[in-house]
Amino acid sequence: MAGIYIHIPFCKTRCIYCDFYSTTRSELKSQYIRALCRELTERKEYLKGEAVETIYFGGGTPSQLSEEDFKEVFKTIEQVYGTREVTEITLEANPDDLTEEYTQMLRTLPFNRISMGIQTFDDATLQLLNRRHNATQAIEAVKRCRQAGFQNISIDLIYGLPGETDQRWAQDLQQAVSLNVEHISAYHLIYEEDTPLYKMLQQHSVSQVDEDSSLNFFSTLIDTLSAAGYEHYEISNFCKPGMYSRHNTSYWQGISYLGCGPSAHSFDGGSREWNVASLNQYLSSVEQGQRQHETEQLDTRTRYNEYIITGLRTMWGISTKELKKKFGDRLWKYCLEQAKPYLENGKLELHNDRLKLTREGIFVSDGIMSDLLEIE
Template identity: 50%
Template sequence: MAGIYIHIPFCTSRCVYCDFFSSTDSSWRGRYVEAVCRELQLRRDELGGEPVSTVYLGGGTPSTLTVAERARLFDALSTVVDWGACSEVTLEANPDDVTPEFVASLADTPVNRLSMGVQSFSDADLAFLRRRHTARGAVEAVELCQATGYDNLSIDLIYGLPGQTLEGWQANLQQAVSLGVPHISAYSLIYEVGTALWCMRERGEVKECDEELSLRMFDELIDRLAAAGYEHYEISNFARDRRYARHNTSYWTGVPYLGLGAAAHSYDGRVRRINPASLRRYVEAVESGRTACDEECESRDSLYNERILTSLRTCWGLDLERLRADFGEERLQYCLEQAQPHLRGGRLAIDNGVMRITRQGIFTSDDVMSDLFWVD
């Protein structure tokens, strides 16, 4: 089963922390949508005839598309997707775009899941992050979706903001849990090079959250959501009743996917294809009838390292027998040898042939996983 990702890079304004490719120049939008539809036809053979099980419209802010633009995209997708067999169609939305008219318009699309970029239920946090919505607006957007039948919702939260307190984070979690959404993603604030946030820190305008406090917030996140019935199925993701993000889960389990749009990535199990992070280069290439992507063939070593990284992120862990079958005895033994300090320290555990990161190890998961990487 394959997935399709469509990158919609347009935003009304830019958040201080965002390092995804995006643009506030909406004048390109019409040509861009047509280019995505054209690219799908140019590259449909890359799906290899596989049925499409998930579609994800990410951004940027896909909820800024007009009804006609969304309809155009889904009409094009209908040429390669059997909607009856496609289990999940996700659209990312900003809370202040979620109006009664917006929700009503979804009835004419295959969208059956919304991923809402809430980030915080604190107006002070939202102002700092330069989000467009208010805390009350976020709650009302979720409640509107639920009242109109769109209850397959995910919300994103961010913790570790400058000046954020543990009590403030607890209030965020309490509000999130009270809404009863089936899926919550939560991320520690990262100062990516070149973002407005990174520049603010470099100028001394903000100070990073203390690492110990950030870890306490992560601990609180895990405990609060577990107590509310959420399964911690991936480092940053929590779901009730196994309502996992199926499209994102496919990334972690190696399912091939086709990425369309500027800066989108594709992967067929061996080759990665990367579109240019430029509206002009992307649109003009596709309009001329050629694909815009560059190719990177994955080496055996990089595929092994990716298996370590993606498998250990999840509750399903690293299947050691499958690792042996796919990469050989030498790499399996290397993995086990490198894991020994973490197994003895309680950061990793092996059960029924599956290696997993433990609750103790999850706080240093990047270091744990990188120690298992193959290095020439």
């Protein structure tokens, strides 16, 4: 099985914390859809005939596309790859785009999962972040998706935002739980260089939360969502039983995927490639039949390190038998030797061949993963 990621780079406005590739040049949408469909067609052989199981429209803001745009992309995917084996098709959306009319339109298309970027239910913080919606619009958008018939809804939250307090974060989580969505992703804010928010940090107009607060927020996140019946299946992701993101899980399980659009990454098991992060360069290179991209061949050490980093992030952990089969005796022994101190202090556990983080280990996961990596 394999996945397809479709990058839609268009945004009405840019959020001040975001460093994903995006553009506000909406006048190029039609030209972009044509180029995107051409790339999908020309890269048919990349997945080596594997059946497509998941399709994910990410961004940017995919909910900036029209019905006709979506139809053109779906038509191309159906013709080139087929969709008989597809079980999950996700659309990332902004709450304010999900009007009743737009949501009803989406239900006429193959989408069966909506991933909504809410971030917080605090209106003042939403305004600071330059988000286009408020808390009421976010809540109403979830209700409209449910009324339209979507049975798989995910929302994104961010914690550690400027001015974050234990009380405000707890209120965000209680509001999220009350919406009864199937999936919640929650990420700690990162001040990415070259973003307006990073500049504000440098100018001391906002300040980062301290480390103790970050740990408290994360602990509250786990406790609140676990008590509400969500499985903590990946460090930043929680779901009702069985409702994990199939597409994102494929990234963590080393499954091949094709990424189309500017800045989109692809992976075929032995190499990784990524398209140029420029809409103009992407359009011109695809239109000339010479897609601009870079490729990295993955050696054994790199593949082992990625296996550790991605696998340990999840509740399934890593299979030591599979590790030995994939990477040989030397790296298998190295991994178990490096894991030994953490197995002894209760931050890792090994049961039925699966090496996994414990609750205590999740809080220091970066350090554990770092120690299990093989460095030259």
